[in-house]
Amino acid sequence: MENCIFCKIADGRIKTDAVYEDDKIIAFKDLNPVAPVHILIIPKAHISGVMALTEKDKTLVGEIFLVARSLAEQFGIADNGFRIVANSGENAGQSVPHLHFHLLGGRKLGWPPG
Numbered sequence: 072m073e074n075c076i077f078c079k080i081a082d083g084r085i086k087t088d089a090v091y092e093d094d095k096i097i098a099f100k101d102l103n104p105v106a107p108v109h110i111l112i113i114p115k116a117h118i119s120g121v122m123a124l125t126e127k128d129k130t131l132v133g134e135i136f137l138v139a140r141s142l143a144e145q146f147g148i149a150d151n152g153f154r155i156v157a158n159s160g161e162n163a164g165q166s167v168p169h170l171h172f173h174l175l176g177g178r179k180l181g182w183p184p185g
C-alpha cells in the first residue's frame with residue numbers, strides 16, 4: 072500500500088531498528104511506548120486489520136504469536152507477564168490501518184483496559 076506507514080516500515084522505505092524480522096513478519100519498538108516493553112509485531116503484507124483476516128492468514132497469525140512468545144522471553148517479560156493487544160476499529164482506537172499486535176510488558180497492566 073502506497074501510503075501505509077507500516078508498509079513503509081515493512082519494505083524499508085522508513086528505516087526502523089527491527090527487533091525481529093523474517094520474510095513475512097517484522098517487529099519493532101513502538102514510537103510512543105506506553106509500557107517499558109512496547110513492541111509492534113506486524114505482517115509485512117498489507118492487511119488492514121483483524122476484520123480483514125481470512126482463512127489463508129491462519130498460519131501467519133499463529134507465527135506472529137510465536138514471535139510474540141519469543142520476544143517476551145528475549146525482553147525479559149515472560150515470567151512476570153505481558154499482554155498482546157490488537158486494536159480493531161474506532162472504539163478500540165485503532166490508529167494505523169495495517170494489522171499489528173502490541174506486545175506490552177515490564178509493568179503491572181491495568182484491567183479492564185481504558
Ligand code: 5GP
Nearest residue numbers: 076099100101102103104158164165166167
Ligand atoms: P493502534 O493505536 O493502531 O493500535 O497502534 C498504532 C501504534 O503505532 C501506536 O502505538 C503508535 O505509537 C505506533 N506508531 C505509529 N506510527 C509509528 C511509526 O512510524 N513508528 C513506530 N515505531 N510506531 C508507530
Ligand code: ZN
Nearest residue numbers: 075078117169
Ligand atoms: Zn500497510
